[in-house]
Amino acid sequence: MEPWIEVALRVAVAAALFGLMAAWELFAPRRPLSVGRLRRWPNHVGLVVLDAVLVRLVLPTAVLGAAIYAAGNGLGLFNVLHLRLSLAFLFGFLLLDLTIYAQHVVFHHVPWLWRLHRMHHADLDIDVSTGLRFHPFEILISVAIKIAVVIAFGIPPVAAFCFEVVLNATSMFNHSNVRMPAWLDRALRLFLVTPDMHRVHHSVEAAEHNRNFGFNLPWWDRLFRTYRAEPQAGHDRMGIGLQIFRAPEESRLDRLLTQPFRNER
Numbered sequence: 001m002e003p004w005i006e007v008a009l010r011v012a013v014a015a016a017l018f019g020l021m022a023a024w025e026l027f028a029p030r031r032p033l034s035v036g037r038l039r040r041w042p043n044h045v046g047l048v049v050l051d052a053v054l055v056r057l058v059l060p061t062a063v064l065g066a067a068i069y070a071a072g073n074g075l076g077l078f079n080v081l082h083l084r085l086s087l088a089f090l091f092g093f094l095l096l097d098l099t100i101y102a103q104h105v106v107f108h109h110v111p112w113l114w115r116l117h118r119m120h121h122a123d124l125d126i127d128v129s130t131g132l133r134f135h136p137f138e139i140l141i142s143v144a145i146k147i148a149v150v151i152a153f154g155i156p157p158v159a160a161f162c163f164e165v166v167l168n169a170t171s172m173f174n175h176s177n178v179r180m181p182a183w184l185d186r187a188l189r190l191f192l193v194t195p196d197m198h199r200v201h202h203s204v205e206a207a208e209h210n211r212n213f214g215f216n217l218p219w220w221d222r223l224f225r226t227y228r229a230e231p232q233a234g235h236d237r238m239g240i241g242l243q244i245f246r247a248p249e250e251s252r253l254d255r256l257l258t259q260p261f262r263n264e265r
Contacts, residue, residue, distance in 0.1 A: 024176065025127055031126075031177055035124045037127070043256060047136070047253065055139060055140065059147065063146045063150055064160050078091065078155065078156070085156060088159065092160070095149065103142060113141075115260040116137050120133050120134050122244070122259060127175065131171035177195070178195055185197075189218055192218065193218050196230075200230065203238050204239030205231075
């Protein structure tokens with residue numbers, strides 16, 4: 001697949017889902033926003049553009065390019081074992097999802113990595129745009145980790161591409177400020193991280209934001225006992241964000257980029 005085709009497809013899917021979730025939030029919001037869209041969204045979009053440009057400059061092949069390279073050179077465990085494409089796709093997708101779960105846990109518990117990741121958690125609201133709010137250095141580390149896993153296991157290009165598309169989509173979905181029937185949330189949680197499930201992870205309470213680390217699949221949190229069904233205060237009353245960086249001006253792009261390097265106090 002040509003790089004421009006990959007980028008075009010990913011942007012098209014992401015833009016379509018962003019528009020869908022933004023409309024859903026508008027007509028059926030789960031919680032009222034405290035800071036709102038106008039003050040936050042332009043800065044979050046600016047982060048996405050900066051992240052994308054930086055990844056293409058520093059790691060131009062990105063994850064799909066690494067998968068194509070591994071496949072072309074017979075690298076990785078799956079290629080050595082000559083796994084059928086269907087099995088390599090399934091195992092590769094699950095492995096990448098487990099990698100993102102593990103990476104997320106590590107970013108919460110290693111202090112210097114937490115300083116990068118906490119910018120994502122410092123959002124005073126949680127909505128579809130929060131799924132785009134990641135520090136460029138965190139994105140670079142995440143892409144490098146995925147590249148290493150793709151090459152080490154020989155994950156097929158089609159699996160790597162599908163995972164990247166799904167990861168972008170589910171990040172926007174599970175951060176969305178949308179209301180859905182309780183029965184639908186319970187059903188979706190069997191195989192997908194839902195907005196109510198992930199919102200617990202953005203609680204101001206540390207005991208709650210150190211739970212529900214999954215992005216795509218909910219099974220890892222249950223398997224490794226990091227699952228929490230509901231926030232103690234309930235979704236309508238729970239605090240969002242961190243005890244630090246509560247000023248509304250922290251939503252500005254320049255403040256977001258410098259947050260990891262500023263003192264918490």
